[in-house]
Amino acid sequence: MSEGGSRGHPAIVCRCMDITEEEMLMAFKVMVRFLGTADPDTYRRISSATTGYCQGRGCLQHMQRYLARGMRELGISLDMDRLVPKKRPPLQPVPMGLFYNPEVLEE
Amino acid sequence: MLKFDRGRPIVINFNGKPVKAFETETVAAALYASGVIKFGYSAERHRPRGPFCMIGKCSQCLMRVNGYPHVRTCITPVEDGMVVEYEEGHDAELPLPTKEMLVKREDLEYDAAIIGAGPAGLSAALEASGMGARVLVMDQSPVPGGQLVKQTHKFFGTKETFAGMRGFEIAKMLTDKLRDRENVDVMPSTQVIGYFRREGSLAAFRTDGLGKYTLLRIRAKSIIVATGAMERSLVFPGNDLPGVMGAGAAQTLMNVFGIRPADEPLIIGAGNVGVIVAYQAVQAGIKVKAVIDIAKKSAAYLVHSSKIRRMGIPILMRHTIREAYGKGRVEGATIYKVDDNFHPIKGSEVDIEVDGVWLAVGLTPSIEVLELMEAGIKFVPELGGYVPLRHRNLETTVPGVFVAGDASCIEEASTAMMEGRVAGIAAAMKAGLGGDEHVKRMKEAIKWLDEFRSSPHYRRIREGLFKVTLEGGAS
Numbered sequence: 001m002s003e004g005g006s007r008g009h010p011a012i013v014c015r016c017m018d019i020t021e022e023e024m025l026m027a028f029k030v031m032v033r034f035l036g037t038a039d040p041d042t043y044r045r046i047s048s049a050t051t052g053y054c055q056g057r058g059c060l061q062h063m064q065r066y067l068a069r070g071m072r073e074l075g076i077s078l079d080m081d082r083l084v085p086k087k088r089p090p091l092q093p094v095p096m097g098l099f100y101n102p103e104v105l106e107e
Numbered sequence: 108m109l110k111f112d113r114g115r116p117i118v119i120n121f122n123g124k125p126v127k128a129f130e131t132e133t134v135a136a137a138l139y140a141s142g143v144i145k146f147g148y149s150a151e152r153h154r155p156r157g158p159f160c161m162i163g164k165c166s167q168c169l170m171r172v173n174g175y176p177h178v179r180t181c182i183t184p185v186e187d188g189m190v191v192e193y194e195e196g197h198d199a200e201l202p203l204p205t206k207e208m209l210v211k212r213e214d215l216e217y218d219a220a221i222i223g224a225g226p227a228g229l230s231a232a233l234e235a236s237g238m239g240a241r242v243l244v245m246d247q248s249p250v251p252g253g254q255l256v257k258q259t260h261k262f263f264g265t266k267e268t269f270a271g272m273r274g275f276e277i278a279k280m281l282t283d284k285l286r287d288r289e290n291v292d293v294m295p296s297t298q299v300i301g302y303f304r305r306e307g308s309l310a311a312f313r314t315d316g317l318g319k320y321t322l323l324r325i326r327a328k329s330i331i332v333a334t335g336a337m338e339r340s341l342v343f344p345g346n347d348l349p350g351v352m353g354a355g356a357a358q359t360l361m362n363v364f365g366i367r368p369a370d371e372p373l374i375i376g377a378g379n380v381g382v383i384v385a386y387q388a389v390q391a392g393i394k395v396k397a398v399i400d401i402a403k404k405s406a407a408y409l410v411h412s413s414k415i416r417r418m419g420i421p422i423l424m425r426h427t428i429r430e431a432y433g434k435g436r437v438e439g440a441t442i443y444k445v446d447d448n449f450h451p452i453k454g455s456e457v458d459i460e461v462d463g464v465w466l467a468v469g470l471t472p473s474i475e476v477l478e479l480m481e482a483g484i485k486f487v488p489e490l491g492g493y494v495p496l497r498h499r500n501l502e503t504t505v506p507g508v509f510v511a512g513d514a515s516c517i518e519e520a521s522t523a524m525m526e527g528r529v530a531g532i533a534a535a536m537k538a539g540l541g542g543d544e545h546v547k548r549m550k551e552a553i554k555w556l557d558e559f560r561s562s563p564h565y566r567r568i569r570e571g572l573f574k575v576t577l578e579g580g581a582s
Binding site for chain 2: 012017018083099100
């Protein structure tokens, strides 16, 4: 358990998955260089930001900012309206037992 | 001054030690009141963490409660003898509940299902139910009212939006009115988790007590998304230290629970939220060290900012934060000044000792449900970021799905209530109810909104709305 020193803390972008700003910028480079693409769904898979308990409620806006800035710098055409990754249920952390169905198992 | 009725004193067990609490508190509030600001360790880096939003959105307050893992302590009411423990990251233990879980299922049908019981959702429910619609209002918080519950100041505006009343009084009045209506179900502690297009149903689950859940499948002729907004975070070194939180989170602790979240905080953002929270903090006996803002000019109403200047709180414009520092919690912050191009001015860095950093840097509309429904979404910074396209009657591009309040556009409680009325009437009409007088009533509400927004203060809002408002629908 590291409480860390007094100074020099990381700048956290995604609190749930513990992703720093440095890692977000690196993930952008990796995505562009090795996959030759820059889109929100790939960015979230590579960085893992927005995939934690809160599903991006705090960090999605930052991810979109890095994505837009990175694309602009590389001269990739950018449509802000399309920088939204696909959503899937469940939208909130759910107890796994919620979907357990004893009646089906008894058959 | 406001008095707090905290209810009966009880005792909970936190990491093996007894902690005093009051029965009206949430687990997170009770812990904060007893001086606990570290709520556990982060998932991968095992960094100490504390809650950020206090309204059930950020997931930074998750703890093991009575053996159940990952419980959102900020929206879980305390109970006598409750056992609360730290969770230590993703890899610390298999998150199995140590107690039996009880799950029920319910299939529900309504004319209108409303997600969010804040000013928009409650107003929508009143209108729709007044037209005879069977209405469900869900909210993830155990107490309906949304962010009205922490608004202790008297509202400005007009009689239609209850000027002169305090926010929490409005919340109570709206909720009381709904309680008397047989065709309305207000369902707190209920979270919407999915939307399934082919069957047109919403999936939600209700917490009936720890370990007791009801999985809901809801079919409704119309749906109103009144999910509000989430406070923005800011990226700087140390931004995750316990004690760094949203200004609204601090406001919840102060105004809903009567707790001092810090003794000497720094507030970042000198807009209306920043200065109002600073004012309320001083009233609660807190010494606000400074309110800083990177902009040249404060965006707050002059009455508010002059008030806190008179109290001797410095408002430092063109200042921002370099880092927050401290061992295990915020102990200080380094701030610096910027020039006209927002570049740091050399030698302007100052360390200030603070035990809290409260972020009032804006809100982001909570539109996850609409994204899931694949509603048309547009990036409109004037309205707070990504917001749904909508007709004048607040119907989105998904037929039968409406939006109201901060989820449609970051504005204020009075406009949220009026938008709620528009959406409520439109949703009931979609369900086949109402007549000419309701069309008229909706037009009046739309007119009120247009007039309210016609002031020069709301020019940006008007420009933003122009970009997302579609032709058609009632106008």
